[in-house]
Amino acid sequence: MNPLPPLNAVKAFEVAARTGQFTLAAAELGVSSAAVSQQIRNLEAHFGKQLFVRNGNRITLTDAGQAIYPQVSRALGEIASVSARLLEGELRTxxxxxxxxxxxxxxxxxxxxxxxxxxxxxxxxxxxxxxxxxxxxxxxxxxxxxxxxxxxxxxxxxxxHDEVLPVCSPGFWRRYGQEAGGLTSLHQSHFIHTDWGPNYASHPTWSEWFAQQGSARRLDPSLGRRVGLSSLAISAAQLGLGVALGQRVLARGGLEAGRLIALSPFSARLGYxxxxxxxxxxxxxxxxxxxxxxxxxxx
CATH class of the missing domain: 3.40.190.10 (Periplasmic binding protein-like II)
Known part of the structure; x- marks a missing residue:
């Protein structure tokens, strides 16, 4: 028996497993649903295993199908990558x-x-x-x-493994920070808060940063400026919109160029x-x- 399965059947299997329907697989491959179904039967005959459970228009992988799908997907991805680079004349470039x-x-x-x-x-x-x-x-x-x-x-x-520290523009600090007498007295509206989104909970907040310094100050993010990207927090700080708890790797260029100043030597490490x-x-x-x-x- 030839250990190499029919490649057209392998491709039909990968697309069907990814899309979950023979009709969707047929549309992607530009063939009929019957043709996809036949290719799957050919592959199942080759392995002597049932690869899908048919349930009306929907299909799900069997244990045997689950076992081979990751390797099939990776192999086809590698072939497509090499093919694209060869056709573009850019192999390894x-x-x-x-x-x-x-x-x-x-x-x-x-x-x-x-x-x-x-x-x-x-x-x-x-x-x-x-x-x-x-x-x-x-x-x-x-x-x-x-x-x-x-x-x-x-x-x-x-x-x-990055860390965060308070940064702002020199002009902002001359105007607001020095009058306030430092970060512990700066008005809450002048703090920039980064909303990391629902998937993350390991990034230090302003309140956590103050607590790690031994300060009892707690900030209400709703009273300050909120941004949805850590890079946007750095940009906002450089524009003089407030003080950001900025990541060091992102703030480095602004600090070296003088567009930002660090307001404390104390930094807090990120979770990962x-x-x-x-x-x-x-x-x-x-x-x-x-x-x-x-x-x-x-x-």
Missing amino acids: KLVVSVPFSLAEHWLAPRLQGLMETYPHIAIDIRVEDDPVDLMRRHIDLRISYGDYHYSGVSVIPLV AYCAFVPRSRLGRPEVALLVDLLGRND
């Missing part, structure tokens, strides 16, 4: 990096300069998107994310480190290794 919105401008973009100096002709595709991301299907070479728990089956490389998630097939790429190194530096 294009780097696809996926990054959360908050990290793209203030952290990733400045680090790309070092990569471009070493690989000036490399094509870089920066995709700004939230978790989760299908790394294999979307041909991602490197995904940056908060925490090490988002993705399985890939290599996880810790980059930096930022990590790079790299499919194992991409680990050998030198440009991936260099970018991981650049992102992991504290300078």
Whole structure:
């Protein structure tokens, strides 16, 4: 028996498993539902296993189907990635990096300069998107994310365990901070609060930051300025809109350029480190290794 299954049947299986319907799979593949059903029967005959449970128009994977689907999906993703690069004449010359919105401008973009100096002709595709991301299907070479728990089956490389500290523009502090006598007396309306969203609970708040310093001050976020991105908090602080509890890796450029000042030497650590998630097939790429190194530096 030939151990290699019929590839058309494998493709039909992957699309059917992903979409959950033969009709949707047929539409994606540009064939009839009957053709998809026949390909699935061919694959089931090849393995001698039933791969789907049919329930009207809906289908669900059996235990055997669940066992092979992850490997099938990854394999087809790899084939598609290599094919796309060959057709574009860019095999091993294009780097696809996926990054959360908050990290793209203030952290990733400045680090790309070092990569471009070493690989000036490399094509870089920066995709700004939230978790989760299908790394294999979307041909991602490197995904940056908060925490090490988002993705399985890939290599996880810790980059930096960031911290937050109070920052604002020099002009804002001259106008409001010095008159108030410092952070403990600054009016609540002048504080910028970052809303991390419903999925996160490990980022320090202003009240937690004060408590870690031994201060009893508690701030009501509804009385201040609220933003939905940590990078936006930095931008708002640079524009003189208030004092942000900003992430150090995002504030570094503004601090070095004098657009921001740090109002305290005390910082509070985030709950988790930022990590790079790299499919194992991409680990050998030198440009991936260099970018991981650049992102992991504290300078």
